[in-house]
Amino acid sequence: MAEPPHDRTADGPDRSPTARLEMTGINVAFGGVTALEDVSLTVEPGQVHGLIGPNGAGKTTMFNVACGLVRPDSGRITWRGEELRRLRPAQLSKLGIARTLQGVGLFPGMTVLENVMVGAHRHAKAGFFSALFAIPTADKDEERLRRRALDALAELDAVEYAGRYPGSLPYPVQKRVALARALVADPELLLLDEPASGLSEDEMHELGELIRVLCSRMSVLLVEHHMDLVMRVCDRITVLDSGRQIAVGTPEEIRADPAVTEAYLGDDVDVDADAAELGGRSAAQVPASTQEGPRG
Amino acid sequence: MSDTQTPAGTPGAASSDAPSTATAAGNASSAAASSGRSFLPKSTLLRHLLVLVLCAVGAVALLELTEPGTNAQISSVAYYAIAAGGLTLLTGLNGQISLGHGALMAVGAYTTALLLDVDEGEPLPLPLIFLIAVAATALVGALVGVAAARLHGPYLAGATLALAVGVPGLTLYFKETLGGEQGINVRIERAPDWFDEAINAISGENGSQTKWLAYISVACLLLTYFLLANLMRSRMGRTWRAVRDQEVAAELAGISLGAWRILAFVVSAAAAGLAGAVLAIVVRLAAPGSFLPVLSLSLLTAVVIGGLGSLFGALLGSALLVFLPRWASDIGRDSFDIASAQASQAAYVVYGLLLVAVMLFAPAGLVGTVRLALLRRRAARATARAGGR
Numbered sequence: 094m095a096e097p098p099h100d101r102t103a104d105g106p107d108r109s110p111t112a113r114l115e116m117t118g119i120n121v122a123f124g125g126v127t128a129l130e131d132v133s134l135t136v137e138p139g140q141v142h143g144l145i146g147p148n149g150a151g152k153t154t155m156f157n158v159a160c161g162l163v164r165p166d167s168g169r170i171t172w173r174g175e176e177l178r179r180l181r182p183a184q185l186s187k188l189g190i191a192r193t194l195q196g197v198g199l200f201p202g203m204t205v206l207e208n209v210m211v212g213a214h215r216h217a218k219a220g221f222f223s224a225l226f227a228i229p230t231a232d233k234d235e236e237r238l239r240r241r242a243l244d245a246l247a248e249l250d251a252v253e254y255a256g257r258y259p260g261s262l263p264y265p266v267q268k269r270v271a272l273a274r275a276l277v278a279d280p281e282l283l284l285l286d287e288p289a290s291g292l293s294e295d296e297m298h299e300l301g302e303l304i305r306v307l308c309s310r311m312s313v314l315l316v317e318h319h320m321d322l323v324m325r326v327c328d329r330i331t332v333l334d335s336g337r338q339i340a341v342g343t344p345e346e347i348r349a350d351p352a353v354t355e356a357y358l359g360d361d362v363d364v365d366a367d368a369a370e371l372g373g374r375s376a377a378q379v380p381a382s383t384q385e386g387p388r389g
Numbered sequence: 390m391s392d393t394q395t396p397a398g399t400p401g402a403a404s405s406d407a408p409s410t411a412t413a414a415g416n417a418s419s420a421a422a423s424s425g426r427s428f429l430p431k432s433t434l435l436r437h438l439l440v441l442v443l444c445a446v447g448a449v450a451l452l453e454l455t456e457p458g459t460n461a462q463i464s465s466v467a468y469y470a471i472a473a474g475g476l477t478l479l480t481g482l483n484g485q486i487s488l489g490h491g492a493l494m495a496v497g498a499y500t501t502a503l504l505l506d507v508d509e510g511e512p513l514p515l516p517l518i519f520l521i522a523v524a525a526t527a528l529v530g531a532l533v534g535v536a537a538a539r540l541h542g543p544y545l546a547g548a549t550l551a552l553a554v555g556v557p558g559l560t561l562y563f564k565e566t567l568g569g570e571q572g573i574n575v576r577i578e579r580a581p582d583w584f585d586e587a588i589n590a591i592s593g594e595n596g597s598q599t600k601w602l603a604y605i606s607v608a609c610l611l612l613t614y615f616l617l618a619n620l621m622r623s624r625m626g627r628t629w630r631a632v633r634d635q636e637v638a639a640e641l642a643g644i645s646l647g648a649w650r651i652l653a654f655v656v657s658a659a660a661a662g663l664a665g666a667v668l669a670i671v672v673r674l675a676a677p678g679s680f681l682p683v684l685s686l687s688l689l690t691a692v693v694i695g696g697l698g699s700l701f702g703a704l705l706g707s708a709l710l711v712f713l714p715r716w717a718s719d720i721g722r723d724s725f726d727i728a729s730a731q732a733s734q735a736a737y738v739v740y741g742l743l744l745v746a747v748m749l750f751a752p753a754g755l756v757g758t759v760r761l762a763l764l765r766r767r768a769a770r771a772t773a774r775a776g777g778r
């Protein structure tokens with residue numbers, strides 16, 4: 094991940110993101126349980142928007158609504174200025190939206206390279222009959238997808254695993270492959286569900302840098318429990334608690350918001366650490382490389 | 390934290406580099422296959438054509454070196470293998486189980502029989518009849534596929550089994566056109582002169598009708614496997630495997646699960662239709678007795694024994710299906726002095742035992758197990774090399 098970002102400016106004249114995702118008044122109930130209650134959020138073009146909250150707050154559900162995996166009981170989703178009605182997950186990649194799953198969700202029966210090539214599905218051109226008769230254009234199309242997939246793997250520093258099967262790889266590498274699979278589609282909006290879980294401190298730091306690089310060509314909506322990472326990379330943050338939106342603002346505003354601290358303290362599972370981090374990063378938790386200048 | 394997903398691999402320790410599922414083992418990935426050192430051409434078309442030509446040469450040699458009785462059995466292997474090839478694509482690559490492929494074969498067989506059974510004048514040319522049989526079965530397959538795409542596991546198995554049970558009954562219901570219990574006799578033209586001459590030139594023997602049918606069957610088999618291999622090694626195959634492995638992730642990549650499941654069913658049904666057409670001309674009859682549910686079960690057995698997702702496995706399984714009962718009853722009769730009626734019963738026992746043994750000791754099937762072993766060895770060598778650095 095330490096590699097310099099790939100120069101994709103050759104792909105199109107202007108790659109700076111322009112699309113805005115707006116979700117307004119989203120309500121979701123599973124049976125009798127209210128998972129989301131009148132939640133709204135807006136991801137501005139080219140911004141990293143954080144979505145945080147204690148366990149079971151409804152973050153993944155919010156993602157599922159944005160992906161068409163869960164149909165909201167009410168509410169509007171607007172993308173590129175148009176309302177998305179009856180959204181289905183399979184339409185997502187054509188709309189320029191990519192998502193990683195909370196687990197890794199790789200295809201176990203395929204090599205890493207093939208996994209990423211599946212992510213490039215929407216860029217494929219060769220159809221059924223050229224595949225059936227193995228017409229050379231199908232080969233050419235495959236070669237193009239393979240190139241793309243290798244580029245995405247290179248960006249995440251995972252080319253060396255191209256021929257391996259996911260089950261044999263360490264968890265952090267699997268997460269990188271899953272991210273490559275999302276990036277290879279060249280999305281305008283990237284939804285990341287807990288990308289840092291299971292990563293070491295260093296890996297998490299690299300991920301943070303990567304996300305900042307990515308937002309020059311796409312908007313990012315990020316669900317994450319590691320406050321350190323969230324506070325560092327996000328432009329804006331929405332806080333959920335038990336399905337309700339309790340705060341929205343810049344990292345500084347969120348850190349200062351008493352309602353947020355209370356929500357985290359009220360949740361007695363394992364978020365004491367999160368709450369502590371929320372109050373202010375301690376020097377020990379920040380990798381040495383980020384400590385620039387004297388701290389007050 | 391909420392992670393219910395435990396890390397799947399311990400960091401740093403990557404001892405076995407092989408797909409974790411048995412289904413996946415049968416089909417080595419195209420990417421891995423073409424990245425290794427290889428003297429085969431890079432173009433998929435050339436590579437598959439080369440294999441096709443080699444197999445054709447092998448098939449001619451096999452048919453000319455064996456006696457007429459074996460020729461007839463090779464025809465049976467061919468039509469089983471055509472259907473099994475389609476089934477292995479459906480079940481092995483796409484993860485949909487079908488216990489109803491025998492019924493789809495019936496559609497192909499009856500279409501062929503009806504088109505050949507003309508009272509006056511010439512029937513359509515055989516290749517055209519086969520094409521129509523394939524198209525008709527593909528259409529039926531599309532209808533079944535639409536229903537199948539919404540069903541999973543045992544429900545899909547049950548629904549397709551109903552098809553296998555129901556279709557033979559249909560032939561009794563439409564007695565007038567489909568000939569009821571007796572079925573429809575199938576006659577095709579005598580082998581053309583050029584065939585006799587060609588056989589004479591190759592082996593000095595006379596081209597019999599049995600031989601002609603065997604050549605037609607094997608040609609159909611090779612053509613089918615060529616096309617299926619093309620699909621499996623292409624983006625189509627990869628997309629089908631993605632749908633099989635991880636529905637949500639596949640959908641998020643823009644793959645519409647239903648459409649791809651239906652497509653797999655259509656392709657698989659088309660193969661079954663051709664298998665039925667070949668069966669009809671080889672056994673010279675299209676009758677309900679040829680398409681009992683046990684046919685569907687045998688096909689699935691062949692595919693599983695050979696190794697799900699592998700065309701070579703499907704061929705191997707089909708060959709066992711045809712030759713094993715004969716070997717078993719021969720051995721039973723000769724060595725153990727069993728009456729031949731009992732010996733043929735014993736053949737089923739042997740077949741069942743083989744199936745159990747394969748499932749116990751080689752759950753990935755014959756081909757799948759060998760491939761897994763190769764992959765493991767390659768991975769072990771790679772790890773050793775990495776360790777030696």
Ligand SMILES: Nc1ncnc2c1ncn2[C@@H]1O[C@H](COP(=O)(O)OP(=O)(O)OP(=O)(O)O)[C@@H](O)[C@H]1O
Pocket residue numbers: 123126127128146147148149150151152153154155390391392
């Ligand atoms: N498919 C479902 N059926 C029923 N209830 C559900 C379903 N999905 C989520 N829930 C419930 O909705 C609530 C929100 O869950 P969600 O997974 O969105 O939380 P989360 O914020 O992602 O939490 P975590 O940090 O644990 O990932 C929880 O109470 C959960 O039990």
Ligand SMILES: [Mg+2]
Pocket residue numbers: 152153154195391
């Ligand atoms: Mg979640």
